[in-house]
Amino acid sequence: MTNSPGRAEKLSSSAGSVMFDADVLVLGGGPAGTWAAISAAEHGARVVLADKGFCGTSGATAAAGTGVWYVDPAPERREAAMASREKLGGHLQDRRWMARVLDRTYAQSNQLADWGYPYPADDDGRPQRNSLQGPEYMRLMRKRTKQAGVTILDHSPALELLVDGNGVVAGATGLRRQKGDRWAVNAKAVVIATGGCAFLSKTLGSNVLTGDGYLLAAEAGAEFTSMEFSNAYAISPAFGSVTKTLFYSWSSFTDEQGSVIPGASSKGGRSVIARALRKGPVYAQLDQADAETQRHMRVSQPNFFLPFDRTGIDPFTQRFPITLRLEGTVRGTGGLRIIDDSCATTVPGLYAAGDAATRELICGGFTGGGSHNAAWAMSSGHWAGQGAAEFARQMGTTSGRQAFRRGTVGLRSGGGRPLQGSALARSVQDEVFPYELNYFREAGRLGESLRRLDALWSDASAADAPDEKELLRAREAAAMLATARWMYRSALTRQESRGMHRRDDYPEQDDRYLHLVTSGGLDDVWTSARPLASAQYAEAAE
Amino acid sequence: MIEVIDAEQCTACDICVSVCPTNVFDKTDGIPRIARQSDCQTCFLCELYCPEDALFVSPFADAPQAVDVAALKEATMLGSYRRAVGWVEESRHLRAADRSYRLFGH
Ligand SMILES: Cc1cc2nc3c(=O)[nH]c(=O)nc-3n(C[C@H](O)[C@H](O)[C@H](O)COP(=O)(O)OP(=O)(O)OC[C@H]3O[C@@H](n4cnc5c(N)ncnc54)[C@H](O)[C@@H]3O)c2cc1C
Ligand code: SF4
Ligand code: SF4
Numbered sequence: 096m097t098n099s100p101g102r103a104e105k106l107s108s109s110a111g112s113v114m115f116d117a118d119v120l121v122l123g124g125g126p127a128g129t130w131a132a133i134s135a136a137e138h139g140a141r142v143v144l145a146d147k148g149f150c151g152t153s154g155a156t157a158a159a160g161t162g163v164w165y166v167d168p169a170p171e172r173r174e175a176a177m178a179s180r181e182k183l184g185g186h187l188q189d190r191r192w193m194a195r196v197l198d199r200t201y202a203q204s205n206q207l208a209d210w211g212y213p214y215p216a217d218d219d220g221r222p223q224r225n226s227l228q229g230p231e232y233m234r235l236m237r238k239r240t241k242q243a244g245v246t247i248l249d250h251s252p253a254l255e256l257l258v259d260g261n262g263v264v265a266g267a268t269g270l271r272r273q274k275g276d277r278w279a280v281n282a283k284a285v286v287i288a289t290g291g292c293a294f295l296s297k298t299l300g301s302n303v304l305t306g307d308g309y310l311l312a313a314e315a316g317a318e319f320t321s322m323e324f325s326n327a328y329a330i331s332p333a334f335g336s337v338t339k340t341l342f343y344s345w346s347s348f349t350d351e352q353g354s355v356i357p358g359a360s361s362k363g364g365r366s367v368i369a370r371a372l373r374k375g376p377v378y379a380q381l382d383q384a385d386a387e388t389q390r391h392m393r394v395s396q397p398n399f400f401l402p403f404d405r406t407g408i409d410p411f412t413q414r415f416p417i418t419l420r421l422e423g424t425v426r427g428t429g430g431l432r433i434i435d436d437s438c439a440t441t442v443p444g445l446y447a448a449g450d451a452a453t454r455e456l457i458c459g460g461f462t463g464g465g466s467h468n469a470a471w472a473m474s475s476g477h478w479a480g481q482g483a484a485e486f487a488r489q490m491g492t493t494s495g496r497q498a499f500r501r502g503t504v505g506l507r508s509g510g511g512r513p514l515q516g517s518a519l520a521r522s523v524q525d526e527v528f529p530y531e532l533n534y535f536r537e538a539g540r541l542g543e544s545l546r547r548l549d550a551l552w553s554d555a556s557a558a559d560a561p562d563e564k565e566l567l568r569a570r571e572a573a574a575m576l577a578t579a580r581w582m583y584r585s586a587l588t589r590q591e592s593r594g595m596h597r598r599d600d601y602p603e604q605d606d607r608y609l610h611l612v613t614s615g616g617l618d619d620v621w622t623s624a625r626p627l628a629s630a631q632y633a634e635a636a637e
Numbered sequence: 638m639i640e641v642i643d644a645e646q647c648t649a650c651d652i653c654v655s656v657c658p659t660n661v662f663d664k665t666d667g668i669p670r671i672a673r674q675s676d677c678q679t680c681f682l683c684e685l686y687c688p689e690d691a692l693f694v695s696p697f698a699d700a701p702q703a704v705d706v707a708a709l710k711e712a713t714m715l716g717s718y719r720r721a722v723g724w725v726e727e728s729r730h731l732r733a734a735d736r737s738y739r740l741f742g743h
Pocket of ligand 1: 127290301308
């Protein structure tokens with residue numbers, strides 16, 4: 096299957112920078128990025144993968160681990176798996192995509208087994224493949240990526256895309272932050288696999304996820320979809336970073352006085368917890384897990400127990416304070432709009448995978464926990480890598496092609512003061528963390544918030560580029576800001592409650608909104624309604 | 638947040654400098670320096686990759702905590718995550734001990 100491709104070529108370049116020539120450039124080295132890089136290389140492409148952190152430990156999966164939507168191919172199993180989530184997702188999913196993701200995920204998971212991932216077996220010796228330990232999985236993916244001949248650039252955040260005179264993507268540039276210089280990659284196609292945006296909320300493993308890929312893609316003209324489904328909040332101990340909500344289904348929730356909070360639960364009662372948290376502290380205790388369940392929990396998710404073992408709390412017998420941390424689009428379903436089966440975006444040569452791409456295709460308006468994200472990262476990564484390699488092959492030679500930098504905020508001299516990344520990031524957090532703005536939405540509050548966010552954007556656009564040391568933080572903050580504006584504009588237009596999007600002023604699901612919301616734009620953010628694929632097919636058939 | 642690099646154990650291999658996703662450490666001529674503690678996202682991964690059990694990540698994500706290294710060693714806290722996930726010889730069997738399928742079967 097592997098036809099060993101050539102390596103991306105390192106070109107000589109001026110001092111303070113390093114340059115490569117590749118067919119495919121993958122931005123991001125989580126599951127989506129590594130699967131994309133491997134499949135592009137297997138299709139004969141010369142591939143470079145650049146990660147902001149370290150490919151293998153960076154991103155949401157490496158730190159957290161994931162349940163995987165791995166379902167036996169038996170038709171009744173598949174049918175049940177698809178049907179079970181349609182209501183939760185507000186009926187915005189696309190069955191055809193669900194089926195192809197189930198097939199692909201099954202194949203990729205079995206591939207992992209062949210590569211030696213230590214899947215457990217049940218008491219009858221049957222392998223169990225619906226969960227992946229993050230560090231173990233991503234260590235293996237790094238190894239396989241290298242073995243596929245991919246050049247990996249660690250600690251090399253992308254800052255902006257390059258585009259040719261026809262608007263076709265031509266590569267990207269970024270920083271090598273541990274070497275103190277810059278990188279540039281000339282490529283015939285680029286895959287954005289930079290994950291979602293969790294707004295530096297310290298949700299487990301997600302502080303590298305600030306929406307950078309969205310901003311880069313938007314600067315090249317890409318579109319977004321389902322950005323209103325971005326208000327995922329996860330339960331964690333109040334002091335800690337481990338946002339694993341699953342185990343709280345064995346929990347009771349109490350207030351300061353120790354009284355049970357009516358309706359509070361991890362599933363279907365998280366908004367009750369959010370409301371209670373606005374009044375005072377909320378406590379959890381996993382008192383509904385019997386001894387056997389407790390044992391399974393410990394070996395399944397060792398990181399869940401770190402905050403407890405290290406503070407001397409027994410979460411099964413003692414109550415502890417909890418909070419809800421914003422996971423934004425990491426566990427939302429919005430992202431770059433995918434226009435075909437190869438995960439192409441609306442920009443020629445630009446592909447998207449994983450959390451950076453929309454998951455509406457299989458999740459509609461809701462993911463939460465529940466395995467679909469991991470399945471999507473594997474599947475879309477595979478398709479995007481293949482699509483990008485094919486695009487590069489068809490392009491043929493590109494020598495002499497001119498490339499133009501597309502970066503805006505934080506990269507251009509605006510003549511004002513240098514952009515203050517950390518301060519801007521805090522201002523964006525003030526608009527997206529509060530439950531009354533993001534969890535419980537309402538036209539007046541969303542509108543006010545957007546007014547402030549738009550003002551921050553025009554200030555940031557007029558600011559000067561900061562120095563090299565502050566550049567990454569500034570671009571991250573700009574990406575968070577852009578993301579918040581697509582989120583809230585989309586949220587304003589959806590005048591109903593559906594999936595994870597909740598409107599206080601429109602508490603019911605309203606079938607006039609059984610469509611998808613596209614968004615985009617930087618200085619002027621726009622939205623428009625798009626019919627569901629199933630509706631499009633129906634029209635075409637008429 | 639990351640709180641300590643134990644100078645007694647650390648061999649200055651710089652693995653933690655490479656693997657930290659948020660670039661918290663700086664290389665030095667000897668043991669690495671915790672240079673940007675406030676960028677630590679409390680993911681525990683440096684601890685997991687340190688071959689010498691020389692690091693300790695406190696579970697408090699939002700504020701630094703004073704820790705007592707001698708007491709941590711006494712309580713065999715250093716390297717405890719590594720042992721729990723089966724990344725040391727004695728606990729290799731734990732790499733395939735995941736029982737998630739018992740907790741949330743599909
Ligand atoms: C606590 C937690 C638990 C979860 N549990 C589950 C679960 O049980 N099941 C499930 O399906 N999903 C789960 N998820 C979601 C799942 O982890 C993500 O959907 C998955 O990691 C997405 O993969 P990805 O490759 O798209 O992104 P990531 O794994 O987040 O990787 C993105 C990569 O892009 C890099 N990057 C970012 N910006 C740049 C840049 N400018 N330049 C270069 N590189 C960049 C990052 O460093 C990172 O390595 C969970 C998430 C969290 C936070
Ligand atoms: S990984 Fe451990 S041993 Fe290596 S430099 Fe870091 S602290 Fe020292
Ligand atoms: S816990 Fe994570 S973010 Fe903090 S220093 Fe260690 S590797 Fe870096």
